[in-house]
Amino acid sequence: MGGPLLHRNDPSAEPLVGNVKVTRADWLNVAMDVLVSDGVEQVKVLNIADRMGVSRSSFYWYFKSRQQLLDALLNRWEAGNTAALVAQAETPAASITAAVCNVYRCVVNEALFDTALDFAVRDWARRSGRVRRMLDQSDARRVEALRAMFERYGYEHLEAVTRARVLYYMQIGYDLAQLNEPVEFRLSLVPHYLFVFTGVHPEPEEVEEFRAYSRAHFERQKGREETS
Numbered sequence: 095m096g097g098p099l100l101h102r103n104d105p106s107a108e109p110l111v112g113n114v115k116v117t118r119a120d121w122l123n124v125a126m127d128v129l130v131s132d133g134v135e136q137v138k139v140l141n142i143a144d145r146m147g148v149s150r151s152s153f154y155w156y157f158k159s160r161q162q163l164l165d166a167l168l169n170r171w172e173a174g175n176t177a178a179l180v181a182q183a184e185t186p187a188a189s190i191t192a193a194v195c196n197v198y199r200c201v202v203n204e205a206l207f208d209t210a211l212d213f214a215v216r217d218w219a220r221r222s223g224r225v226r227r228m229l230d231q232s233d234a235r236r237v238e239a240l241r242a243m244f245e246r247y248g249y250e251h252l253e254a255v256t257r258a259r260v261l262y263y264m265q266i267g268y269d270l271a272q273l274n275e276p277v278e279f280r281l282s283l284v285p286h287y288l289f290v291f292t293g294v295h296p297e298p299e300e301v302e303e304f305r306a307y308s309r310a311h312f313e314r315q316k317g318r319e320e321t322s
Contacts, residue, residue, distance in 0.1 A: 121156055122167065130211055133218070175207050175232075182206065190243075193243055193247065202307070204315065281309070
């Protein structure tokens with residue numbers, strides 16, 4: 095029987111079987127999977143080695159300690175999720191409603207923003223003051239980027255702060271609720287959400303462009319789930 099298929103950065107890579115040398119990225123990828131599925135307490139060298147079917151001794155080629163691995167996970171989360179949301183908020187757009195659609199690409203595209211990872215870090219923060227401080231700083235960076243986005247489109251400072259907070263924290267609550275609503279119903283609400291968030295009615299073409307983008311990613315995600 096072959097060894098386990100590792101979660102490589104390159105999804106087209108051949109499965110790793112038998113006596114193989116795993117990479118630093120392999121250790122990080124599988125550790126990330128464990129963090130999301132089982133929580134930070136289970137991110138242990140032996141657990142990860144067992145999942146990959148390798149000796150834990152190779153871990154120390156890449157990391158000095160479990161803490162260094164945990165720090166690398168936090169760095170990847172920060173460089174991924176926070177950086178992606180900030181980048182989307184800073185992406186040029188013809189209108190504030192189009193700008194919000196850019197931000198909401200993070201909601202539907204896991205390659206931009208990993209929601210499951212974000213919640214895993216939030217859960218981790220309940221157990222670690224250091225991670226809590228990092229999370230608070232990250233949330234502040236994200237809200238600040240959204241505030242700046244609203245101000246670019248002419249909103250006064252206090253209104254921009256308020257709308258940024260409503261937009262950001264509403265989405266966190268929405269994801270946490272795990273409504274599991276039909277995709278088409280969710281997409282039917284897009285123009286109404288945009289009006290609530292901005293006070294401006296979106297252009298039909300903005301809504302349709304975002305719906306098409308969302309459907310493509312939802313279909314891609316569904317296909318991955320069916321083949322996994």
